[in-house]
Amino acid sequence: MHTHVRQLQQVQQQHQQQGQQQRQQQHAVHSLSMSEAQAGDTKPLNLCNAVNEALHQAMDSNDKALVFGEDVAFGGVFRCTVGLLERYGRRCFNTPLCEQGIVGFGIGLATQGYTPIAEIQFADYIYPAFDQLVNEAAKYRYRSGGTFTAGGLTVRAPYGAVGHGGHYHSQSVESFFTHVPGLKVVVPSSPAQAKGLLLSCIQDPDPCIFFEPKMLYRTSVEEVPVGEYTIPLGQAQVLREGADITLIGWGAQVHVLAQAAQAVADADGISCEVLDLRTLLPWDVQAVTASVNKTGRLLVSHEAPLSSGFGAELVAEVSRRCFLRLEAPPVRVCGSDTPFPLVFEPLYLPGVERVVDAIRATVRF
Amino acid sequence: MALRSASTQLLGRAGLLPAAVCNAFHRCMSTSDKFSVEVLPFKAHRIEPPNNVVETSIDELVGMYELMYKMRRMEIAADMMYKAKLIRGFCHLYDGQEAVMTGIEAALTKEDAVITSYRDHCQHLSRGGTVKEVMAELMGKRDGASKGLGGSMHMYNRQANFYGGNGIVGAQIPLGAGLAFALKYQKKPNVAIAMYGDGAANQGQKYEALNMAGLWNLPVIFVCENNHYGMGTAEWRAAKSSTFYTRGDYIPGLKVDGMDVLAVKKSMEFAKAYALEHGPIIMEMDTYRYHGHSMSDPGSTYRTRDEISTMRQERDPVERVRKLLLAKGYDAAAIKAMEKSVKKEVDTAVEEGKAAATPPNEWLWRNVYVAPANMDMRTVEGTYVQPTYDPTYSS
Structure with missing residues (x-):
């Protein structure tokens, strides 16, 4: 593991343990990674590219990680999955246009020990998959008495306003899922956060929904640590x-x-x-x-x-x-x-x- | 292909007269006289297909050509307006697929119901809407088909039983079954048309809708517009079986040359009669979209430019009708005049759309509820207002 990643994790552990006092010592900057920016082991990325890098690293370090969704093999409509097909071949693939099926399929994979990373092309399209997420993914471990779990599942979805998206390409759907015990709901606000939080979601033993603010895909750029690192879930x-x-x-x-x-x-x-x-x-x-x-x-x-x-x-x-x-x-x-x-x-x-x-x-x- | 049709058209009326005599004979015909045209045979699943000879007339072909040409010009105008940033957001164009909706409309009355996906501009036109309504809607203006509140994917026309314009892939299909149930319940002699693409054909809810429609013998025609790409994914990459007309299992189906408006018309007349008597049927229309899936898709990364240009040269649905009209001796100058008039109509609609007013701000909180919720909404001025209900949008 790279030194800077260890440092980052130490920062985060302190952050977790020491609470307010520790926070006051941190810079009020946009991301935990900014203290690492001076170390040189970073590069400027926008949020889209940070997601892309996280997906590459997740697939590098876990050969059971699979990325699938509508048109993702071509790079996806927002280009977040560019290069995965070329590098990982059939571990990145297009699905039919069927969100309910995509998530259900992912849950099945997860129960078999895979690490499915499904993309719902827009958060607005997640509603057909609502039943699968709420009734299947969230409750699998609970209802099977621990026999099975869909914990390996991560669902990524671009969400939020984008300037001209209209009714079905702009919605913020997070609150529907915050009402579902068993799911984790994560929303990054910067590239370095996106990378660290997405890698956390992918490694997390519970099913995670990761909403990417699509307004920030191109507009938010910052120094992002080059290596693989995680930002703990559940911490503001x-x-x-x-x-x-x-x-x-x-x-x-x-x-x-x-x-x-x-x-x-x-x-x-x-x-x-x-x-x-x-x-x-x-x-x-x-x-x-x-x-x-x-x-x-x-x-x-x-x-x-x-x-x-x-x-x-x-x-x-x-x-x-x-x-x-x-x-x-x-x-x-x-x-x-x-x-x-x-x-x-x-x-x-x-x-x-x-x-x-x-x-x-x-x-x- | 069109010429093949034209050369065989006189079989019914003129028998085996030599071609030269046919042409001379034809010039004497009235424009309302019927004649026959042969189209590609239909492929069928669990049903005896109709024959492939279609009756038509010059009048009908002229009407079809005018509508299809208008669709084509309108979509090209929309493309230019989008690139000029006068239209923002989502926009899916229909050029290449004109024969499908035009042929469907030729077999329907406005009492029949139509519901479709987000690629809905031309459906609005064929259902009796105007180019101006489409253009204004695309620009978010109050003169638009949905008063500027819907945009590209959401055109509606209650009087012509056009139920839109739906933003979620496949979500309109069960709605179509519901429309058909209502028609049957009211004992109306009408059908519902539920249109979707080859991408949506893999949606689970389509099968739920098929099952209910089959179970209850609903007069619904499921029209799969197979343009061969669900967004950027070729049909064979997304569908285990891309013979979409067979995928209703127990529901019969026909596969139709969707680039030939007469084939579409004939098959839909057959389907309507069948659906009213027996229940649902699936129509797979083999068609092609020239543009990308949406404006953010150049449409050339997952298919070759050669494929697109071959399609344009060999199967273009608008050109096919034009060639047929000319082969029937219809006056080329009359076609030119009509084209000129359509271009002017589209240009005028664009200008009128640009000049139209945006909806007033208070429409933001209008008609969310019939009985407005007990809450205040903040205005841009910082004051608070009660949400209102006024379905006429009169103020």
């Missing part, structure tokens, strides 16, 4: 230290929160702490409550519609655990309770200005 990351209010998001929305935090810092002198949740199920209760106990205020933001979004879960749990510390009602800034619109996308999305307004209202409550 503090992106920006602050004292007045905690902002929580995941995926592309994290960047909106970071911009809003900067805007209110400049204009109002409000100090925001920004948390990137990274794993939604199981989510990092300790990191979230530690932050809210410090700031006394909470804002959660996601692209998915407000009602029954994952923000509701965070607000409910924080309200219970941090009740006596709260100085304002926790607030959610989310997508509208409408279908994801076509021409109205800018109106639908919880953009920087809406977040800024909500920060001000909450801090002045």
